[in-house]
Amino acid sequence: MSDITKLSLNELIQNIRNKKLSSKEITNSFIERSEKSKKLNTYVTDNFSSALEAAKIFDEKPNMDLKLPGIPIAVKDLFCTNGVRTTAGSKILNNFIPPYESTVTQSMWDEGAILLGKLNCDEFAMGSSNETSFFGNVQNPIGENLVPGGSSGGSSAALAANLTPVTIGTDTGGSIRQPASFTGTVGLKPTYGSCSRYGIVAFASSLDQAGPMSQNVKDAALLLEVISKFDNKDSTSIDFKRNKYSSQLSNNIKGLKIGIPNEYRVEGMPKEIEDLWKTGIEIIKDCGAEIVDISLPNTKYALPTYYIVAPAEASSNLARYDGVKYGFRSEGENLIDMYEKTRSKGFGEEVKRRILIGTYVLSSGYYDAYYLKAQKVRQLIKKDFDNVYNNVDAILTPSTPSSAFKIGEKTDDPVSMYLNDIFTVPVNLAGLPGISIPAGIDNKGFPLGLQIIGKPFDEQTILNIAYSMEEKINFKNNITDWWM
Amino acid sequence: MTIDLKTVKHISKLARISTDEKKANKLANDLNSIFKFIEALNEIDTEKVEPLTSVANTKLRLREDKFEANNIRDKILKNSPDENKDYFVVPKVVE
Numbered sequence: 001m002s003d004i005t006k007l008s009l010n011e012l013i014q015n016i017r018n019k020k021l022s023s024k025e026i027t028n029s030f031i032e033r034s035e036k037s038k039k040l041n042t043y044v045t046d047n048f049s050s051a052l053e054a055a056k057i058f059d060e061k062p063n064m065d066l067k068l069p070g071i072p073i074a075v076k077d078l079f080c081t082n083g084v085r086t087t088a089g090s091k092i093l094n095n096f097i098p099p100y101e102s103t104v105t106q107s108m109w110d111e112g113a114i115l116l117g118k119l120n121c122d123e124f125a126m127g128s129s130n131e132t133s134f135f136g137n138v139q140n141p142i143g144e145n146l147v148p149g150g151s152s153g154g155s156s157a158a159l160a161a162n163l164t165p166v167t168i169g170t171d172t173g174g175s176i177r178q179p180a181s182f183t184g185t186v187g188l189k190p191t192y193g194s195c196s197r198y199g200i201v202a203f204a205s206s207l208d209q210a211g212p213m214s215q216n217v218k219d220a221a222l223l224l225e226v227i228s229k230f231d232n233k234d235s236t237s238i239d240f241k242r243n244k245y246s247s248q249l250s251n252n253i254k255g256l257k258i259g260i261p262n263e264y265r266v267e268g269m270p271k272e273i274e275d276l277w278k279t280g281i282e283i284i285k286d287c288g289a290e291i292v293d294i295s296l297p298n299t300k301y302a303l304p305t306y307y308i309v310a311p312a313e314a315s316s317n318l319a320r321y322d323g324v325k326y327g328f329r330s331e332g333e334n335l336i337d338m339y340e341k342t343r344s345k346g347f348g349e350e351v352k353r354r355i356l357i358g359t360y361v362l363s364s365g366y367y368d369a370y371y372l373k374a375q376k377v378r379q380l381i382k383k384d385f386d387n388v389y390n391n392v393d394a395i396l397t398p399s400t401p402s403s404a405f406k407i408g409e410k411t412d413d414p415v416s417m418y419l420n421d422i423f424t425v426p427v428n429l430a431g432l433p434g435i436s437i438p439a440g441i442d443n444k445g446f447p448l449g450l451q452i453i454g455k456p457f458d459e460q461t462i463l464n465i466a467y468s469m470e471e472k473i474n475f476k477n478n479i480t481d482w483w484m
Numbered sequence: 485m486t487i488d489l490k491t492v493k494h495i496s497k498l499a500r501i502s503t504d505e506k507k508a509n510k511l512a513n514d515l516n517s518i519f520k521f522i523e524a525l526n527e528i529d530t531e532k533v534e535p536l537t538s539v540a541n542t543k544l545r546l547r548e549d550k551f552e553a554n555n556i557r558d559k560i561l562k563n564s565p566d567e568n569k570d571y572f573v574v575p576k577v578v579e
Contacts, residue, residue: 095563096563097559097562097563099553099556099559099560099563100553100556192539192540193540193542206538206539232545232547235544235545236538236540238540238542298528300524301524301525301528303521304521304522304523304524304525305525307518307521307522308522308525315499322500323565324564324565324572324574325560325563325564325572326560326563326564326565327563327565328565329565329566331575332575333575334575334576334577335574335575335576335577336500337502337575338574338575339500340500340501340502341502343499343500343501343502344501344502344503347501352501352511353511353514353515353518355499355501356492356495356496356499356501356511356515357515357518359495359498359499360487360491360495360515363495363498370522372535373525373526373530374525375535375536375537376530376533376534376535376536377525377528377530377533378535378536379533379534379535379536380528380530380533382536382539413517414514414517414518415517415518415521418518418521429539430539431539431540
């Protein structure tokens with residue numbers, strides 16, 4: 001078979017089960033293609049030789065009942081992997097080798113998957129373009145010098161370039177859905193509490209969720225089925241009855257009510273995004289679902305709320321990086337001096353900016369005005385969703401306000417960078433599931449995504465809607481292998 | 485409101501991040517543009533709103549206090565910046 005790397009996850013599994021391909025052949029193909037794709041800078045650490053070894057062992061005694069039998073998968077470098085360097089895209093964790101495994105990745109290995117490597121990301125997942133990574137920016141395979149989105153930018157680029165059949169990312173304000181949209185791939189952020197946060201380098205604990213990224217909706221459903229499970233090790237993990245997302249996947253969405261939020265028609269939104277949205281609405285109607293106009297009045301406050309809540313939690317989570325027990329250390333004249341130099345040299349500019357914002361909004365005299373205020377507005381944003389979910393089953397919006405932009409285009413202006421997440425952030429603030437699917441291209445030929453937002457714990461409905469739309473959209477990514 | 489140089493230096497100190505004059509100036513600029521954006525929240529009345537503490541409506545669980553990790557002492561110490569087989573090493577704290 002010549003184009004193994006172009007096969008979807010489900011196709012690869014079928015080939016392994018039918019013994020048409022071995023795990024070693026598959027693993028080898030992805031490694032070879034990854035070796036030829038270094039220019040994209042997707043890998044921070046590869047695990048190629050161990051992966052080949054694991055593939056060989058799998059082939060000797062294949063267990064075809066597993067959900068991911070012998071499938072090599074590269075993951076975002078925010079998941080702790082036992083014995084394999086985990087950097088979170090930061091200098092401060094440059095030499096960190098975790099002595100334990102994140103629950104989400106463990107679930108994948110338990111189902112037969114093999115770790116291919118660790119993928120680049122924005123430093124501590126803080127960014128929307130993968131440009132804040134200590135390991136340099138990532139090229140978007142759809143065109144030279146374009147950002148792949150962020151923070152799961154190495155993941156989206158590796159997936160779109162066929163360097164891994166599927167991948168997992170994390171999403172705090174859009175970090176799975178926005179890069180999926182920028183690379184013509186599928187990305188799902190599950191309901192808060194679905195996937196364990198144990199062993200994921202923490203950014204903003206009340207918002208962070210891991211989720212699948214894939215070439216198609218069916219693959220996303222299968223990977224979600226593997227990683228969504230209750231975990232005692234995460235105190236915010238929720239014990240609810242999970243579906244068999246992949247076998248329950250259905251393209252029958254007749255009679256569902258899909259809300260179109262008026263407030264997402266933001267000022268200055270490009271016409272192509274508006275048109276894409278309209279096309280999506282027509283497709284939904286074609287599928288037999290009903291369109292309902294809805295209002296989420298506090299939408300415009302979501303980003304300002306996020307830029308208080310997320311940095312506040314980050315400043316607290318990142319206090320642990322002090323150069324004492326692990327990670328980078330810069331020597332100082334005394335303990336305090338060592339802390340200050342370590343953190344000043346170990347963190348990049350965006351991370352420091354956010355730590356300072358967080359420190360400020362939590363500091364004495366400002367807590368009520370900023371942090372408490374933001375938590376109250378967050379309540380209002382969540383109530384907006386609660387209200388509309390009395391009348392609709394899901395919500396359709398654009399995923400991003402633009403397609404992939406040029407590397408360097410927005411690095412000097414933090415606020416314009418933050419605006420990338422305008423459609424995705426409300427979903428995290430309310431803890432809801434959301435999926436981005438490729439839905440069209442803009443006039444430059446770059447992919448654009450649509451987002452479907454669901455009720456809490458109702459991943460199945462958004463997967464079904466995405467599956468139905470995908471069939472009708474029939475999106476094909478135009479990737480020329482320009483970097484080879 | 486605006487964040488001045490003195491405030492930037494103060495919060496840098498609180499966050500244990502050393503900063504020089506030039507960087508502090510740039511940070512003050514960045515933070516001011518971000519806070520200008522954040523201050524949109526002032527226009528809504530939230531007097532009667534309860535702050536949201538968790539999106540998930542669940543109680544915190546109790547679990548047995550037992551450890552599961554075994555024999556990882558050496559692996560943990562191996563990650564320490566100043567390598568030592570027995571301890572974490574820090575600069576002298578008490579004179």
